[in-house]
Amino acid sequence: MKVKPVLRYRSPRYPTREQLESQARLSHVIPSRWKENAALIAILTAAPALARSDGPEAVKKTPDSLVAPLFQHGAGETRGVYGTTFSILPVLLSEEDARQVIEEQLTKAGLNMSRGKKSTHHISVMTVDPKTKQPSAKNVSLTMDGYDSKYGVAYEFLSANDGKETGGSGIELAGKVRDALAKEAPVGIQAIFYDPAPTVYEGMGPAGIGRAMSGMTPCEDFGETTLIPTGFFTTPFLGSSIRVVVEGRRVTLSNSDGSKQAELSVGRETAVINGKTSKLPIPAVEYDGVIYLPFQAVANALDVAFSWDNPSGQLTISLPVYEGRVKNADGVFEQRFEDRDFKSLVTTPTGGENKKLTFAFVAWDDKATRAWAKAEARRLLRLQARDFAAWLKTQGVI
Amino acid sequence: MHLTLHVTSRCNLRCDYCYDARHQGGDMTPETMRAAVAFACEQTRGTGHEDSIGVSFYGGEPLLVKDLIAETVRHCRSVTDRAGQLFHFKITTNGILLDEDFLTGPDTRNILVALSHDGTQKAHDTHRVDPAGNGTFQHLDHVTKILLREKRYSPVMLTVTPATVDDYAASVRYLFNRGFRYIICTLDFSANWTPLNLRALKHQYRRLATWYEKEMDKESKFYFSPFDTKISSHINPGSCRHGRCDFGRRQISVAPNGRLYPCVQFVGDGEDDTYCVGDVRRGLDTDKHAALYAENHAAKPACADCAARDRCNHFCGCLNWQVTGSLGAVAPVVCAHERTVLPITDKLAERLFRHRNSLFIQKHYNDDYPFLSLLEDSLQE
Numbered sequence: 022m023k024v025k026p027v028l029r030y031r032s033p034r035y036p037t038r039e040q041l042e043s044q045a046r047l048s049h050v051i052p053s054r055w056k057e058n059a060a061l062i063a064i065l066t067a068a069p070a071l072a073r074s075d076g077p078e079a080v081k082k083t084p085d086s087l088v089a090p091l092f093q094h095g096a097g098e099t100r101g102v103y104g105t106t107f108s109i110l111p112v113l114l115s116e117e118d119a120r121q122v123i124e125e126q127l128t129k130a131g132l133n134m135s136r137g138k139k140s141t142h143h144i145s146v147m148t149v150d151p152k153t154k155q156p157s158a159k160n161v162s163l164t165m166d167g168y169d170s171k172y173g174v175a176y177e178f179l180s181a182n183d184g185k186e187t188g189g190s191g192i193e194l195a196g197k198v199r200d201a202l203a204k205e206a207p208v209g210i211q212a213i214f215y216d217p218a219p220t221v222y223e224g225m226g227p228a229g230i231g232r233a234m235s236g237m238t239p240c241e242d243f244g245e246t247t248l249i250p251t252g253f254f255t256t257p258f259l260g261s262s263i264r265v266v267v268e269g270r271r272v273t274l275s276n277s278d279g280s281k282q283a284e285l286s287v288g289r290e291t292a293v294i295n296g297k298t299s300k301l302p303i304p305a306v307e308y309d310g311v312i313y314l315p316f317q318a319v320a321n322a323l324d325v326a327f328s329w330d331n332p333s334g335q336l337t338i339s340l341p342v343y344e345g346r347v348k349n350a351d352g353v354f355e356q357r358f359e360d361r362d363f364k365s366l367v368t369t370p371t372g373g374e375n376k377k378l379t380f381a382f383v384a385w386d387d388k389a390t391r392a393w394a395k396a397e398a399r400r401l402l403r404l405q406a407r408d409f410a411a412w413l414k415t416q417g418v419i
Numbered sequence: 420m421h422l423t424l425h426v427t428s429r430c431n432l433r434c435d436y437c438y439d440a441r442h443q444g445g446d447m448t449p450e451t452m453r454a455a456v457a458f459a460c461e462q463t464r465g466t467g468h469e470d471s472i473g474v475s476f477y478g479g480e481p482l483l484v485k486d487l488i489a490e491t492v493r494h495c496r497s498v499t500d501r502a503g504q505l506f507h508f509k510i511t512t513n514g515i516l517l518d519e520d521f522l523t524g525p526d527t528r529n530i531l532v533a534l535s536h537d538g539t540q541k542a543h544d545t546h547r548v549d550p551a552g553n554g555t556f557q558h559l560d561h562v563t564k565i566l567l568r569e570k571r572y573s574p575v576m577l578t579v580t581p582a583t584v585d586d587y588a589a590s591v592r593y594l595f596n597r598g599f600r601y602i603i604c605t606l607d608f609s610a611n612w613t614p615l616n617l618r619a620l621k622h623q624y625r626r627l628a629t630w631y632e633k634e635m636d637k638e639s640k641f642y643f644s645p646f647d648t649k650i651s652s653h654i655n656p657g658s659c660r661h662g663r664c665d666f667g668r669r670q671i672s673v674a675p676n677g678r679l680y681p682c683v684q685f686v687g688d689g690e691d692d693t694y695c696v697g698d699v700r701r702g703l704d705t706d707k708h709a710a711l712y713a714e715n716h717a718a719k720p721a722c723a724d725c726a727a728r729d730r731c732n733h734f735c736g737c738l739n740w741q742v743t744g745s746l747g748a749v750a751p752v753v754c755a756h757e758r759t760v761l762p763i764t765d766k767l768a769e770r771l772f773r774h775r776n777s778l779f780i781q782k783h784y785n786d787d788y789p790f791l792s793l794l795e796d797s798l799q800e
Contacts, residue, residue, distance in 0.1 A: 022612070022751040024733075026725035027758060033653050033765040035772035041784055050780045052638045060798055061791060172775050419775075 051208065053170035056140060062208050086206040087416065088213075091199050092408035095217020095401035097191025114216050114398050119178040120166055122399050123214055126406035127167075131419050132174055134167030140175060140209075141165070144201035146194075163198065165211070172418055173209035176409070180216050191215040210418060212409045217401030245302035249316040263323060272305065272312055276323050283322035287312055294322040421473035421670035422459040424452060425686050426487050428675055430480040432513050432555065434546050436580055436607040438741060439479070444688035446484050447675040452491050454699040455673045460504050462671075462703070471505040476530070477672070477683055482516035489526035509533060511576065513547065514562040515555060522569040532566060533574040533603070534559075538590020542583035567598040571796075574601035581607075581616040587623035591643065592630060600641040609741050612752045621759045628767040635776050640792055647782075649764040652730040654783050659730050668712065673699055681711060682737040694740075711736075715746045722749060731757045 055061045114122070124134045141164045148159045165175040179195050195215035202211055251265060251272055266273045270287035284293040287307045291298050303315045320327050413419045428444030430437070447455075459472050474495065476488050488510065495506040508530040517534075521527050536559060537543040544554025566573050575594050579587050587604075594602055606612075612620075624645070631646055652659035672680045674689030677699040685694040696708040715736035722728045732738060733749045742750035771779035781788045 022614075022755060024721040024749050024751050024754045025758065026722055027727045028724060030726035030761075034769045035653070035765075037656060038654050038784055050775050050777045052777045052781065054638065055791070055795065058795060058798060061795055171777065173777070 050171075050173050053138060056170075056173075056208060057138065086203075086208055087210045088199060088203040088206075089210065089409055089412055091192070091196050091213060091215075092405040092412070093192060094404040094408070095192075095215075095398070097193075097195065097215045097218050113180065113218055114395070114402065116166070116178065116180060118395075118399065119180070119214070119216065119402060122402045123176060123178060123406045124167060126403050127169075127174075127176075127410055130410035130413065132169045132172060132410075132413075134169050134174075134176065136169045136171055138170075139165050139168050140207065142202060142205055142207050142211075144198065144205055146197045146201050148194075148197070161198070161201075163202070172413075174212070174413065174418065175209055176212040176214060178214045178216075191218055210413070210416075214402060214405050214409075217398050217405075245315065245317050249314055249319075251312045251314055263325070267312065270307060270312070272314060274314075274319060274323060281323045283319050285314055285319070292318065292322075294318075420459055420463040421475060422455060423475040423477050423670060423672040423683055424455055424481075424491065425477050425479065425672060425674050425683070425689075426452070426481045426491075427479040427484045428688055429483050430478060430513075431483060431515050431549065432480065433548055433550050433552070434513075435548075436546055436578060436610065438609070438684050439687055441688060442479055444479070444675045444686075444690075447487060447673075447677075449487065449490055449494075451673075451675070451677040451699060452487060453494055454677060456491070456495060456498060458673075458679075458699040458702065460498065460502070463504075471507050473670075474506055474508050475670075476508070476510040478511075480513055480516070481510055482512050482521065485516070485521060485527070488530070489524070492526045492530070507531075511535065513555070514559050514566070515549075517562050517566060519565055519569070522565060528569075531573070532570055533576055534563070534566060534599075535576045535578075536563070536594060537577055537579075537583060538593045539586050542586040542590045545582050546578070546580060563597055571598070572601060573599065574603050575599040577602060577604045579604060579606050579620075580610050581612055582610075584616055584619045584623060587620070588626040588630065591627055595634070595641065602642065603644045605644075606752070606756055608738055608750055608752050608756075612755070617755050617759065620756070621763070624760055624763045628763050632767060632770060635771055635778050636774075638778055640778065640782075645760050646764045646767060649730065649761055650768045650783055653765065653768070656729065659732070671696075671703075679703060681708065681715075684737040684741055711746070717747055719747065719749050722754075727757065727761055730761060733757070 051061075127134055141162055144161050144163055145158050146161050147156055163177055165177045168175040177198070179191060179198060192215055195213050199213040202213065251267060264275045264279075271284065272286075273282065273284045275282040282293075282295055285301070285305045286292075287305050290301055290304050292301050293299075299318075301315055301318055305312055305314050307313070316327075319325075410419070424447060425444070427446040428439065428442050429446065430439075430442050456472075456474070459474075463472060472495075474491065476491070481488060492508060495508075498504050499506065509532075510530050511533045512535065514534045514536070517532065522532070535547070537545070537547055540554070540556040543556040543559075547555050549555060577590060577594065579590075583590070591602055591604070606620075627643070628646070631643060634641065648659065670682075672683045672686050674680065674686045676689040678689045678695050679697040679699065680686045680691075680694055681696055682694075685691060694711065695704075696711065697703040716734065719728075719733055722731070722733050725731070725733075732753055735753070736746035738753050739748055739750050740746050742752060768779070781791070785791070
């Protein structure tokens, strides 16, 4: 037997102490038993040893407690804000639904939110009494809905009803709870999620809210009250022929040479069409940061040809034939439509094969709309959880 | 400063891998013990390390001279009263004479007890036998119980030989299941390790890595020296080289006759001159000690190109001397062992870190972990 030097040895993929201090915050990664031990928590809170290496600067870099910022997706509203035309039909997620959505997303990020005993935090939240409208401090025991002891990550889902009870929207309450939690600085990483509570509007007529998303429930009918997201007019198919300017709650649309123009405002029942005030069959509405426009009125104003196939629930937009593209002053390729006569086919921006542009819409029937709204709520909550997972990565936690 | 007092050379066992098999050095006298304590006080004075001197009782079997041990503690206590010098104590014993009186006695109850135990009965009785050749495993059953009852943090020292390597993982698990949480393992490097034995060793370390990870996932608190020292050698670069006896600079051994040696392995009967670095009465032969230290720390040409040398025990002169008879000649079996244990340990640590194992993070990256762990245990009592 001889001494055999190891000629190559890969650097281990776990950090030295020095590397850890400069790259990650791990002081919250503590055994689950410790989290239930007040004395240990007190010591860890007072002296986060993992962070304490060479002085106060190191302590500042690695706090023992982290409360994630609020990830805002969905207004979390449960009250009407758009005037008398619409009444509110809140679509809320159950706790069980919310947990499923959140944990499904966090599981993808490598967390197991059923690992370890859930912790309870006592916080004081400023609320407004719904009856007296007076602000008051409310002591709340917050038992986190999920916890992963391996990473020291916990989350709490606040339902929209929680917001209602405290006289504010879900997002407002979530912000207050988040701040109160940060003030208490519990050990580990905490996140607050809230019910996005996308609201749908009654009284819009048979076509209801349109979403330029395929695969959704088709409209039972298409008509004057069909709404379509403003963004639809800026798709690559339409973007070069229709100019859209959004200023706050006002949307101005015009064709490429400015000869046709429509100006609409959220909640206003009239629009300025080619310089003249016209009554709209349904006003533009805004929710979840998107302004929806009455499609038929806008299309007519801009001479956009369209057809509706009722059995399939498909809307076909007809656009001018693409003839070429040139570089603009910034060197960016842009489209130009020379032929002002709308044809029956849609062309792609690349000028290749002709395609029809079709969309499906959600019908305005209560069942279908609520199903859509629930899917929308889950989507928005999923985005909150997705952003939290991304944030955890930026913190070096996962 | 750690003072290892070989209070006797005598032993009541005849373990065949013992490096002091002759046991002919006799007992240490109280006068030599006092001179040794005075020597340690003198050595630490003004060094900045005088907070507390560690006194280890070693042998032979130190419990053969319980009275001297008690007298040593009382003497140190008087030094504390007189000069303010603090001491802490440890004993390494085969456990045969360990009893409740020693564990709870007024002079001896604060001595940390490290028990030599080789694990399963099969492994233990292979080597750890009495003068008549009888295994001592059964005797330690009761000893283990009272030891862990009185001193839950007692370390256990396990020696692995080619004859017991197949029982290595089982022995560690046995000791863990008995309640030991500080498991110190070493190989009998002086034995004849064949390639087959080394393959078996690798297999055992893999099994131990699986066990270690499972226990860490269960948040079990424990220390397993082969893995924990290697993990530390990466997390705290340089710790491998300076965390041990440092060849007489951190720890010095005193033979029963008062002669000084840089490691317990050189003591024998206290008659060897080659590695003797002084005497408790006449003091340290600093020139000789420095020369031996330099010889031990000289770069090892055989390891010059090794990518793992900073995390390796090749610089441990005692191990090298034990096998090759020279401080500077690296023992091939030490090299083979290091090449076996290092990658297994690193893969284990990578998994634990990737999974953000909380105990792994705390144990290896938190300076306060020993205190926090102790506090947790205290609060549970």
